[in-house]
Amino acid sequence: MTWIVKTTQFDLDTCGSFSVVNITEQVRDFVRSSGVGEGQALVFYKHTTGAVLVGEHEAGIIADWQDMFEQISPLNRPYLHHFKAVDFNGYAHLRSALLTVSVTIPVVGGDLALGTYQDILVIDDQSDPANRKVIVQVMGL
Amino acid sequence: MTWIVKTTQFDLDTCGSFSVVNITEQVRDFVRSSGVGEGQALVFYKHTTGAVLVGEHEAGIIADWQDMFEQISPLNRPYLHHFKAVDFNGYAHLRSALLTVSVTIPVVGGDLALGTYQDILVIDDQSDPANRKVIVQVMGL
Amino acid sequence: MTWIVKTTQFDLDTCGSFSVVNITEQVRDFVRSSGVGEGQALVFYKHTTGAVLVGEHEAGIIADWQDMFEQISPLNRPYLHHFKAVDFNGYAHLRSALLTVSVTIPVVGGDLALGTYQDILVIDDQSDPANRKVIVQVMGL
Numbered sequence: 001m002t003w004i005v006k007t008t009q010f011d012l013d014t015c016g017s018f019s020v021v022n023i024t025e026q027v028r029d030f031v032r033s034s035g036v037g038e039g040q041a042l043v044f045y046k047h048t049t050g051a052v053l054v055g056e057h058e059a060g061i062i063a064d065w066q067d068m069f070e071q072i073s074p075l076n077r078p079y080l081h082h083f084k085a086v087d088f089n090g091y092a093h094l095r096s097a098l099l100t101v102s103v104t105i106p107v108v109g110g111d112l113a114l115g116t117y118q119d120i121l122v123i124d125d126q127s128d129p130a131n132r133k134v135i136v137q138v139m140g141l
Numbered sequence: 142m143t144w145i146v147k148t149t150q151f152d153l154d155t156c157g158s159f160s161v162v163n164i165t166e167q168v169r170d171f172v173r174s175s176g177v178g179e180g181q182a183l184v185f186y187k188h189t190t191g192a193v194l195v196g197e198h199e200a201g202i203i204a205d206w207q208d209m210f211e212q213i214s215p216l217n218r219p220y221l222h223h224f225k226a227v228d229f230n231g232y233a234h235l236r237s238a239l240l241t242v243s244v245t246i247p248v249v250g251g252d253l254a255l256g257t258y259q260d261i262l263v264i265d266d267q268s269d270p271a272n273r274k275v276i277v278q279v280m281g282l
Numbered sequence: 283m284t285w286i287v288k289t290t291q292f293d294l295d296t297c298g299s300f301s302v303v304n305i306t307e308q309v310r311d312f313v314r315s316s317g318v319g320e321g322q323a324l325v326f327y328k329h330t331t332g333a334v335l336v337g338e339h340e341a342g343i344i345a346d347w348q349d350m351f352e353q354i355s356p357l358n359r360p361y362l363h364h365f366k367a368v369d370f371n372g373y374a375h376l377r378s379a380l381l382t383v384s385v386t387i388p389v390v391g392g393d394l395a396l397g398t399y400q401d402i403l404v405i406d407d408q409s410d411p412a413n414r415k416v417i418v419q420v421m422g423l
Binding site: 053063140 | 146183189214220222225226231235237239241242243245274280
């Protein structure tokens with residue numbers, strides 16, 4: 001029995017504007033090939049205009065999330081960030097804070113211990129298409 | 142000094158409808174019996190209609206959380222999820238995303254390093270009573 | 283190669299009222315001196331009226347976050363918590379739940395693997411100035 005830590009980085013080309021990328025299978029492949037039987041998988045989004053979310057990957061739910069955020073943090077409000085910075089993505093910084101950029105999933109029996117309806121979703125809400133980096137790190141025995 | 146990882150699963154029968162179950166003592170017992178002196182306890186809710194939350198277990202606060210979510214994501218909105226799926230829990234998928242299904246708590250001196258008012262709460266917001274699985278995993282030295 | 287776990291606690295004197303304290307450099311120093319090359323840094327806020335957030339430390343964004351929370355969970359609502367407890371910080375318990383008290387950041391190459399615009403921010407939203415404890419724990423190889 002050896003303790004293992006393995007790290008990788010995914011490069012995702014997203015369309016921004018609340019793009020949802022389901023990375024469950026990629027994370028699962030990495031976990032399965034890591035040699036870790038029991039431990040944790042950390043998924044970390046390296047930007048400030050999106051999030052990592054464990055939830056159900058269903059088109060209706062995704063549209064409902066967008067509707068909710070359009071109520072809480074609409075695209076076209078004159079955010080103070082716009083006056084202080086060079087970009088127009090104030091809404092995305094609000095949504096990223098309400099969601100989170102870091103999620104840890106248990107690894108059991110050499111596999112992700114996700115529930116039946118749980119997927120690992122990267123939400124990218126930048127105002128334009130962008131290349132996004134997500135770190136995945138598996139640690140355990 | 143040996144590195145340890147120990148995993149268990151709690152089965153909770155909840156009433157749904159924003160049921161709050163305080164699992165602090167169960168998690169604490171597991172941490173204390175794990176043999177880990179310094180490390181981390183991961184608490185992971187295996188569903189998409191609820192959350193794990195570290196917060197104060199006080200009846201007024203719980204009612205205030207419900208009021209807030211009834212503003213943000215009311216029970217009776219015609220969510221798109223309802224037209225695409227066979228269930229009527231669209232609100233719960235919104236709340237689960239705003240909260241989170243995964244929380245990590247430091248273990249120090251063989252015990253949970255929680256603050257005075259912090260409890261580990263499972264919130265289940267399914268539309269009906271349900272059996273819910275929560276994974277608790279302790280890792281460390 | 284030795285497995286390491288190192289824990290420290292930061293004491294922060296904050297002004298409450300949505301104080302934002304940027305602890306990135308302090309966490310980075312702790313990570314660099316820990317001897318961990320590859321692993322994870324856990325940042326855990328030990329209170330129920332604030333949060334830890336990985337986001338951009340920019341004055342406009344901070345003001346936008348405050349505006350958003352003043353919409354969702356205004357300071358002056360007659361929260362039920364106020365009738366059941368001895369304090370008047372109901373809004374802060376709502377915001378703490380929407381954010382989170384626990385964030386894990388990957389450590390790669392002996393350093394925090396943060397993105398260009400990511401900082402580690404402690405938000406303290408108590409109604410009065412307060413001393414706040416934040417646990418930082420580094421674990422890995």
